[in-house]
Amino acid sequence: MMMFMSYIKVRRQHYWKSQKAVCVRMANHLAMENLSQNNHQNSVEKVxxxxxxxxxxxxxxxxxxxxxxxxxxxxxxxxxxxxxxxxxxxxxxxxxxxxxxxxxxxxxxxxxxxxxxxxxxxxxxxxxxxxxxxxxxxxxxxxxxxxxxxxxxxxxxxxxxxxxxxxxxxxxxxxxxxxxxxxxxxxxxxxxxxxxxxxxxxxxxxxxxxxxxxxxxxxxxxxxxxxxxxxxxxxxxxxxxxxxxxxxxxxxxxxxxxxxxxxxxxxxxxxxxxxxxxxxxVSKPQRKETDNRGACMEWLDKQELNSVIFVSFGTTSSLSNEQISELALGLERSEQKFIWVLRDADKGDVFQGEVRRAPLPEKYEERVEGRGVIVRDWAPQLEILGHPSTGGFISHCGWNSCIESISMGVPIAAWPMHSDQPRNAVLITKVLRIGVEIKDWSRRDEVVSSTTVEKSVRRLMASGEGDEIRRRAEELGDAVRKCxxxxxxxxxxxxxxxxxxxx
Structure with a gap:
């Protein structure tokens, strides 16, 4: 990251710049009270x-x-x-x-x-x-x-x-x-x-x-x-x-x-x-017939093994209306089952202010009913990735999402957005060979077309190459869980x- 690169330059010059900062003292008596209450009340010995x-x-x-x-x-x-x-x-x-x-x-x-x-x-x-x-x-x-x-x-x-x-x-x-x-x-x-x-x-x-x-x-x-x-x-x-x-x-x-x-x-x-x-x-959750698990999980329970691709771009990425439309059409034309978490990126305070509701093509949810699920709220990503019906993940390649997907043995269709994500995409697709590329970083300023989405989804979910990638992902996931x-x-x-x- 940019911070890290600056750090290397400083080390190569063999000095640290002095830090001059004025701190604003904040009220912290609540934390102090919590510490006093929680700090091993039943013990007289120092931890x-x-x-x-x-x-x-x-x-x-x-x-x-x-x-x-x-x-x-x-x-x-x-x-x-x-x-x-x-x-x-x-x-x-x-x-x-x-x-x-x-x-x-x-x-x-x-x-x-x-x-x-x-x-x-x-x-x-x-x-x-x-x-x-x-x-x-x-x-x-x-x-x-x-x-x-x-x-x-x-x-x-x-x-x-x-x-x-x-x-x-x-x-x-x-x-x-x-x-x-x-x-x-x-x-x-x-x-x-x-x-x-x-x-x-x-x-x-x-x-x-x-x-x-x-x-x-x-x-x-x-x-x-x-x-x-x-x-x-x-x-x-x-x-x-x-x-x-x-x-x-x-x-x-x-x-x-x-x-x-x-x-x-x-x-x-x-x-x-x-x-x-x-x-x-890292333990894969078992199917539960009686628990109230939410509509998307209940829908997943009814799907075949490795038949669903999960689509989520994390908490820091927002897609333009044009890109959402192309992604929607690509998923539809791929004829693969999907769960798509369609929500805007987080604000600094996720509990305050308005939230954008991105539009989908006209009558889209009607057209994909039974084959696609749109989730506009917070989704249980780890549980979805750990479900046996999930066979792929369209991801922005944030490390949090990568490590969750790897640990659950799910291959990734890489769509990096910013920061370290383009490099994580290289790790996934070229080093570990447990994914395919959707977004080419050299063309990051372009909208990813519905045709590219369709072909990439089919490549991962409905081809011999995709089966081999999935096998490698499952083997790595098994090794990670054992470790x-x-x-x-x-x-x-x-x-x-x-x-x-x-x-």
Missing amino acids: SVAVVMVPLPAQGHLNQLLHLSRLISAYNIPVHFVGTTTHNRQAKLRIHGWDPSAITNIYFHDFPTPHFSNPLPDPNAAIKFPTQILPLLRASTLLRQPVYDLVQRISATVGRVVVVYDSMMPYVVQDICSIPNAESYCFQSISAFSLYSFYWEATGKPVLPTEAKLVEEVPSMEGCFPPEFAEISKLQLNARKFNSGDLYNTSRVIEGLYVDLMAKEKTTGTERNWALGPFNP VMKGGITNMEMDDFIAHISR
């Missing part, structure tokens, strides 16, 4: 270690660190999940596969939500990056003092406090290095492949190891980020003062080569890293991380 999660307040980032909180809490370690009241509420409402309220040692600390403008997404923007959340990202820097005060308070009750912060939140945690018994670990929210490719590009594209030659296939950063993002990236970069190691939501079964290359090159300033993913639950079981490589890596922070 050896506690973990504090500091996520970026955007859905794909909130989701990953909340899933990681569940995994760490299973080791009987208290986990404190910090954020604004608005975004903690969002994270809890949208989590898939488990119930945060059922876990007694995950504590949510709700800070007052700072004021920020909350514009609508622009579906016609030339660069598809979600600029509507930039005001939120700027406002999130105001969490610096409340987070520091909370960590300092926790540090007095434990032998060691471990702060896991999103790679886009160093500014907020920069003062924690002054707490003697605190350590920090950076959560890298993108794939190791994409992160290594950014490093390779930033260092002048040196000769790659033979086994990593496919990194040369990644597209340039052109069109991935808007100019306004550079200011936020620079602020975060200059605030990164201490880091005890990096955490990845990936598995060595998926991209162990690139996790190892990141450590070898010390590309983020540390050689310590842990591949602890997938963070999301998180007791004795598996990810399970052992998690054990190692827990032993390290509990030492």
Whole structure:
């Protein structure tokens, strides 16, 4: 990402620019009260270690660190999940596969939500990056003092406090290095492949190891980020003062080569890293005849094995009306069954303001009735991907969606939009060979035609080539699910991380 590339340039010049910032103190007495109430009331002994999660307040980032909180809490370690009241509420409402309220040692600390403008997404923007959340990202820097005060308070009750912060939140945690018994670990929210490719590009594209030659296939950063993002990236970069190691939501079964290359090159300033993913639950849900599971899940229950393609572009992408029309016609003409989540990208505050309802071609839902389901609200993506009737996924290739699809053994039709997504698409289609390309990044300014959609869907869902891609995806998914079981490589890596922070 742009932040990472700036970081490499700074390292090559062998200096860190000093950070001068004025912090606005925020009211945090509610979080302090929660800590006092929740902090092991029945114990008089000091806990050896506690973990504090500091996520970026955007859905794909909130989701990953909340899933990681569940995994760490299973080791009987208290986990404190910090954020604004608005975004903690969002994270809890949208989590898939488990119930945060059922876990007694995950504590949510709700800070007052700072004021920020909350514009609508622009579906016609030339660069598809979600600029509507930039005001939120700027406002999130105001969490610096409340987070520091909370960590300092926790540090007095434990032998060691471990702060896991999103790679886009160093500014907020920069003062924690002054707490003697605190350590920090950076959560890298993108794939190791994409992160290594950014490093390779930033260092002048040196000769790659033979086994990593496919990194040369990644597209340039052109069109991935808007100019306004550079200011936020620079602020975060200059605030990164201490880091005890990096955490990845990936598995060595998926991209162990690139996790190892990141450590070898010390590309983020540390050689310590842990591949602890997938963070999301990986057990495939069983069909339930009696539960009220929603219309789309009940419809899925009636479909044949691997017969449905799931269509979703995540929480940060909006399609123009013209593109929606072409996609709709392509799905219809493919004659394949589908579930399409047709909703606009998130605003900074998903609970406030109006929401665009994108139009479909006239009488479209009538024409595809019985073969296609349109979902305009929040959809249970993990459950849909884990359903045996789901045989493919048209995705924007955000890493959250990629890792969920991989863990469920579902191949991807890649339609990247911005940020790291074009590089994730290369990982999916060319490195792992578990997907096909729909959107060619070199033609990102063009509308993807209904003909291209139709051919790509048929290629994945109704061809011998698609069957072979699906077989590879299923084999990888099976390997990934096994690696998180007791004795598996990810399970052992998690054990190692827990032993390290509990030492």
